[in-house]
């Protein structure tokens with residue numbers, strides 16, 4: 001089987017992650033930050049150590065600014081619903097995932113106004129239009145997406161965030177497709193809030209993510225999404241206004257955190273640049289192998305450096321569902337077909353409403369697999 005749906009979830013995890021999960025369960029779990037017994041302290045240590053690893057990865061000085069969540073969607077919901085108020089303008093880009101679009105649609109009911117910065121038909125942002133929006137409107141929050149989950153285009157975050165900062169907008173970055181693939185220093189990049197998810201390019205389990213606050217971000221302006229037990233200030237009935245407890249109500253996902261702990265150590269060892277260059281290499285090989293073939297359209301350019309390891313294509317002579325079915329049933333190639341929870345992106349790429357066939361790579365894919373996929377596509381695309 002060839003698994004090429006890594007943008008949804010990386011299927012193969014490093015052995016170190018599997019060992020860490022196994023050890024965590026074998027040794028018996030306990031609840032972090034709740035009790036004074038040794039098992040609770042041990043659990044708290046893993047949580048704290050993982051905060052340190054994440055703080056180090058994303059250039060944060062204060063590890064308490066790492067807030068554990070369930071996934072990127074959860075992180076984005078805390079940020080959007082915690083900051084935006086009646087009458088606020090929020091700016092999003094054309095490559096936004098439904099994790100951004102849907103909570104904002106809900107927030108429209110509370111008087112929030114959404115403005116979208118257009119992209120062109122390969123997902124690149126139109127910077128002059130983006131700049132104009134920020135000069136003409138008072139934007140409370142700009143929500144940037146680091147890389148599209150549909151075609152992999154990487155947006156120039158440093159440039160976009162500096163334009164938004166010049167207009168005094170807060171910035172949220174959705175790094176679901178780039179965390180541990182592209183170096184992100186949120187203090188340097190002027191990002192106020194960063195959203196990540198564990199189960200994709202971070203190679204951890206599903207159900208763990210984080211919202212990371214810039215060292216200078218005033219969290220008094222960020223309301224809570226849920227409230228509950230934190231193991232701190234238990235004499236008070238109101239949610240403690242200390243981080244990370246304020247946003248971490250309820251028992252943390254200990255096993256997810258243990259898996260993230262192991263995966264980050266593994267990533268640090270392997271090297272972020274090496275992970276990205278492997279994915280880029282495979283993506284470029286796939287592109288070069290199918291570009292120009294009769295009936296094939298690829299929703300990206302040949303500027304391979306502009307993309308993470310994701311490629312979307314359509315076939316003019318076949319329905320995408322049929323292509324996906326043949327890829328799996330005849331060739332055992334697993335892809336993702338459709339809109340990829342990002343209909344807005346597809347509307348810019350010209351593939352709405354049917355969507356595309358998406359191939360997405362991880363470090364565990366090989367060149368041999370890509371060659372096999374190219375041949376399969378050639379055979380399927382024949383008239």
Ligand SMILES: Cc1ncc(COP(=O)(O)O)c(C=O)c1O
Nearest residue numbers: 071072073097099149174176197
């Ligand atoms: C760009 C982007 N943002 C957000 C998400 C949501 O991630 P999760 O499902 O882990 O919450 C995804 C998932 O595909 C994504 O690709």
